[in-house]
Amino acid sequence: MAGKVFFSVTMSLDGFIAPEPVPVEDVFSPEGRSDPRVQRWMTKWSQLQAWAFPQRFFRENLKLGEGGEEGLDNDIARATHERTGASVMGRRMFDAGELSWPEDAPFHTPVFVVTHERRDPWARPGGTTFHFVDDGIETALGRAREAAGDRDVRIAGGAETILEYVNAGLIDEFSIALSPVLFGSGIRLFEGVDADRVALEQVRSEPSSRVTHLTYAVHPR
Amino acid sequence: MAGKVFFSVTMSLDGFIAPEPVPVEDVFSPEGRSDPRVQRWMTKWSQLQAWAFPQRFFRENLKLGEGGEEGLDNDIARATHERTGASVMGRRMFDAGELSWPEDAPFHTPVFVVTHERRDPWARPGGTTFHFVDDGIETALGRAREAAGDRDVRIAGGAETILEYVNAGLIDEFSIALSPVLFGSGIRLFEGVDADRVALEQVRSEPSSRVTHLTYAVHPR
Numbered sequence: 036m037a038g039k040v041f042f043s044v045t046m047s048l049d050g051f052i053a054p055e056p057v058p059v060e061d062v063f064s065p066e067g068r069s070d071p072r073v074q075r076w077m078t079k080w081s082q083l084q085a086w087a088f089p090q091r092f093f094r095e096n097l098k099l100g101e102g103g104e105e106g107l108d109n110d111i112a113r114a115t116h117e118r119t120g121a122s123v124m125g126r127r128m129f130d131a132g133e134l135s136w137p138e139d140a141p142f143h144t145p146v147f148v149v150t151h152e153r154r155d156p157w158a159r160p161g162g163t164t165f166h167f168v169d170d171g172i173e174t175a176l177g178r179a180r181e182a183a184g185d186r187d188v189r190i191a192g193g194a195e196t197i198l199e200y201v202n203a204g205l206i207d208e209f210s211i212a213l214s215p216v217l218f219g220s221g222i223r224l225f226e227g228v229d230a231d232r233v234a235l236e237q238v239r240s241e242p243s244s245r246v247t248h249l250t251y252a253v254h255p256r
Numbered sequence: 257m258a259g260k261v262f263f264s265v266t267m268s269l270d271g272f273i274a275p276e277p278v279p280v281e282d283v284f285s286p287e288g289r290s291d292p293r294v295q296r297w298m299t300k301w302s303q304l305q306a307w308a309f310p311q312r313f314f315r316e317n318l319k320l321g322e323g324g325e326e327g328l329d330n331d332i333a334r335a336t337h338e339r340t341g342a343s344v345m346g347r348r349m350f351d352a353g354e355l356s357w358p359e360d361a362p363f364h365t366p367v368f369v370v371t372h373e374r375r376d377p378w379a380r381p382g383g384t385t386f387h388f389v390d391d392g393i394e395t396a397l398g399r400a401r402e403a404a405g406d407r408d409v410r411i412a413g414g415a416e417t418i419l420e421y422v423n424a425g426l427i428d429e430f431s432i433a434l435s436p437v438l439f440g441s442g443i444r445l446f447e448g449v450d451a452d453r454v455a456l457e458q459v460r461s462e463p464s465s466r467v468t469h470l471t472y473a474v475h476p477r
Contacts, residue, residue, distance in 0.1 A: 048432075235437060244458075
């Protein structure tokens with residue numbers, strides 16, 4: 036029995052899931068960090084994700100340290116991880132992650148990277164293996180489904196990759212942690228959505244003290 | 257003791273509070289209604305507002321007929337009306353409303369219309385009087401505060417007028433009925449928001465079966 040295909044992101048109230056992009060090398064270099072554009076990026080990203088970083092699950096999984104909050108936010112973060120049998124991501128997300136994830140990458144499952152480049156699988160300690168798929172989003176999803184077994188496939192990001200799957204009618208369900216911040220600019224989650232094709236059903240809506248966790252089923256129309 | 261200044265709107269998950277505009281005369285004319293652009297407008301508007309129209313309060317207040325749903329959605333709609341001692345709206349919202357509201361306009365309080373045109377106050381049956389204010393949003397708000405007494409002032413719309421008040425730091429609180437629809441295009445609520453100036457605090461988040469009712473306090477920063 037196949038699992039669901041879903042995505043799960045944190046979104047600002049005005050619809051952004053990331054600030055205006057800055058060169059990824061700058062974010063993770065000592066010189067870059069004194070660049071005001073990078074500092075601005077970090078500030079906005081930290082505000083958006085403020086609910087997540089204190090959670091025990093994120094701290095464990097990203098090797099940020101012991102302890103952390105427990106409660107609805109933590110339960111949801113952990114459940115999202117545990118339901119995921121394989122992930123799919125775009126090339127830019129992988130490139131950024133390669134520079135920022137701990138060596139023991141935080142997936143602990145197969146991850147299929149949609150790219151135009153051929154590359155051998157890359158196994159990390161802790162169970163994450165990155166597979167590079169150069170023949171399109173449907174192939175990547177097919178391989179992820181197979182790898183996931185009866186668990187779900189997460190389309191991890193970025194926004195452009197998520198939207199390709201939405202517009203192709205391949206998403207069953209998604210969750211948004213709606214963060215009480217306004218970005219004004221940045222990368223919009225639904226920029227270019229084929230709105231005539233996608234009908235949503237509100238499945239769950241769970242407020243924590245920090246964000247509102249929204250879950251929608253996607254139906255074709 | 258002065259009340260709060262707030263707005264309350266229904267927003268699509270991707271941030272729109274109205275479809276792409278069509279000429280308002282067309283929406284309310286028999287010929288216009290056979291125009292595909294107008295039909296598309298009506299379809300999208302109806303999807304966005306699907307939670308509201310069945311509610312007993314809206315049916316009563318817009319003279320749509322007897323009966324209707326009761327429950328959280330209805331309670332929130334009624335409470336929003338009852339807290340409002342005066343409203344402020346932009347000229348385009350007034351122009352559209354003039355063509356669509358029942359003669360007994362649905363405010364039952366003073367309404368201050370921000371406009372460049374001088375016009376005498378216009379009293380409607382049922383207690384709504386429209387006052388036309390031609391010297392700016394602060395004057396309109398000052399007059400609305402005075403008229404509202406200890407009740408709240410609602411910035412009724414449209415998006416552009418709401419955003420002028422947000423960016424001027426004049427909003428204390430706002431509510432969004434987050435509707436499970438994607439628009440893809442239209443009029444965005446927060447287009448042009450001065451994000452560096454506005455900090456939000458999630459005050460309440462109340463899911464109904466149809467939408468999620470979100471309330472935020474606005475703090476300067």
